[in-house]
Amino acid sequence: MASEIPIIDSHIHVYPEAELNTLAWYTEDSLIGGRRSVEEFKSASASASSQVQGFVFLEADRKNDSSQSWTGPLAEIAWLRRIATGQPREGEGHTAEDAKLCLGIIPWAPMNLGAAKLEEYLAQAEKEAGPETWKKVKGFRYLLQDKPNGTALSDDFIDGLRLLGKKGFVFDVGIDQHRRGRVQLEEVVEMIDRAHDGVPEEEKVVFILNHLCKPDLTVVNHLSDTGFNAWRTAMFTLSKCKQTYMKLSGCFAEMPDSLKVRPAEDIFMALFPWLAIVLASFGSSRIMFASDWPVCTVGVDGAWEKWKKVVERTCYMATISDEDQKMLWAGTARKAYRLDAEEE
Known part of the structure; x- marks a missing residue:
């Protein structure tokens, strides 16, 4: 059954x-430099090509000058638009048929600037994306792992999160306990x-925790x-909030x-x-499979397939039912990101 689960x-x-x-982390000797495209992702996950229904794209940390410059992040949205609408440029590594694999898009957003500036950015992002691609934008991320302590607790940041919730967007949380x-x-x-706090249930922003919070x-x-x-x-504390989900990913970088x-x-x-702690706290219905490709490939041969085997072993040892496995491998992502929802 496991080999048939989407x-x-x-x-x-x-x-x-x-x-x-335009990438903030890029240097000439970067181990994940060069082209990293849908074509390369399909090659990495080829062993499960009949199962892989698609992916959710996460922003790749484009330069933004402490949120003052939006040129790089908006260029990233333009790049995703070419993928999502099947309009590749020569040498980009994706085809018109690959558009169906792009199920969700999580761009960067200037969460530290407050609700008014965030509104301004969202308007520009929507214009850059176009109607077809904007339907696939399900939320945003602002990496906290390298920001000063207290960044996420500023009034501006909290106001931005509340705005995302009101608009039906999720927020991906990238922190680094390690x-x-x-x-x-x-x-x-x-x-x-x-x-x-004080927000109507239907407007509470959904949080998706990346990479087990990097222990x-x-x-x-x-x-x-x-x-x-x-x-x-x-x-266990984070899991008490039912609007919080966890990605089963990112472990190769921390081991x-x-x-x-x-x-x-x-x-x-x-x-x-x-x-075991993640399963006990969040349960399979609030955990989603993720590879963190291509970051997972650093120092790991066949990383995508190896991580898939680790997760399969986890499911087996935890005696997770077939129905719960369907959630972990795909259903939780569909639910948390509302991948099947049409924008009004």
């Missing part, structure tokens, strides 16, 4: 080689509470590790290099303490 990869990045210099510590976990808990997967004795205990507590090269079975065993 898959939606709820977290991939694509970017054309011609626009590499490198930034427990403060990022604590701030996300407070951020969600404040964004929802430190190099920990050996997790039972006595204060970082693990803080992460575990945060998972030691020696583990990355091991078989999927060994990786599953090493990750079991973290995977």
Whole structure:
């Protein structure tokens, strides 16, 4: 049955080689530089091509000068428009037929500037996207993992989150407990509470947590590790909010290099303490499969297929039913991102 379950990869990045210099993280020696296109993604996931129904694109961190310049982020939306409407330029690595694979788009947004500026940006983003592509824009992300402490708790940021909720958009949460510590976990808990406080149920913004919130997967004795205990507590706290979902992804980037090269079975065993907590806290109906391609490929051969095997092993060991597996592999992404909803 598992081999027949549809898959939606709820977290991939694509970017054309011609626009590499607009990416904030790009350097000439970057291991994920070069063209990263739908064609390359299809090749990476070819072993499950009959199952993969499509993907959700996540913004790839275009330069924005602390939200003062929108040129790069808007160029990214224009790039996604070419994919979503099947109008490739020569050498971009996608075809007209690939448009059906682009199920959802999560661009960048200047959440730190407050509701008024966010409204202004959304208007420009909608114009850049065009009606057909705008239907696929399901939410936005503003990476918090590298921002100063307190960024997500400013009144402007909270007002921006409330605006997204009112408009029916989700917010993807990218934080990094591994490198930034427990403060990022604590701030996300407070951020969600404040964004929802006093807001009508139907206008509460949906939060989608990326990559297990990036815990430190190099920990050996997790039972006595204060970082693990803080992460575990945060998972159960965050899961109490029913508008919060978790992506099962991003683990290769947080584990030691020696583990990355091991078989999927060994990786599953090493990750079991973290995977068990996520399953226990969020349950399969609020967890979604994601690869974090192409970031997952750094130091990992056959990364997409290897991660798929880790998740399959997780489902088997947790005795997750076929119906619940359908949610984890695709249904949760459809629900959280409202991938089947038509815009009015």
